[in-house]
Amino acid sequence: MPGIGKKNLEIMFLHDKPARIITKMKGQKKYASVLAKEVDCTYSHCVRILQDMKKLGLVEFEKKGRIKHVILTKSGEEIAHSMEGIYLSFDKI
């Protein structure tokens, strides 16, 4: 049951929402609403996590008119890369 194993590993080691959000943002601009759907959390929870990430210097918000994108900083990309490594190691088990 690899799927169940992966879920249990995620539960054991990670805060799943922030870990998934940063992994999903790797190398891409995203809307918060799209991210929220991708990681299966509410829009407001997703925005709260993104604001915390901004405080830690991991993301920037880009505003163009009414459109607001979120994008990883260099530090954010580093963590996203390592986090992807964690998920890949979960997949192997």
Added chain:
Amino acid sequence: MPGIGKKNLEIMFLHDKPARIITKMKGQKKYASVLAKEVDCTYSHCVRILQDMKKLGLVEFEKKGRIKHVILTKSGEEIAHSMEGIYLSFDKI
């Protein structure tokens, strides 16, 4: 304040005790009591985490007389390696 940044990153993304325990075990046999001290948690909490890790196939217990070591399996080593990568990426920030 790199130390504070690292702590906040750990709080944001990881369950710190399991994440630290598996990282500390990389490539080494350990006693649960030593691990508990190294990651600053109680012996009973540490043993509970190790038992959960055993269920997921990440560690084995080795008994020699009254001495009980804990050691990572191949899968455990894979995760320990990736987790070390996460901590290294935290250090860079």
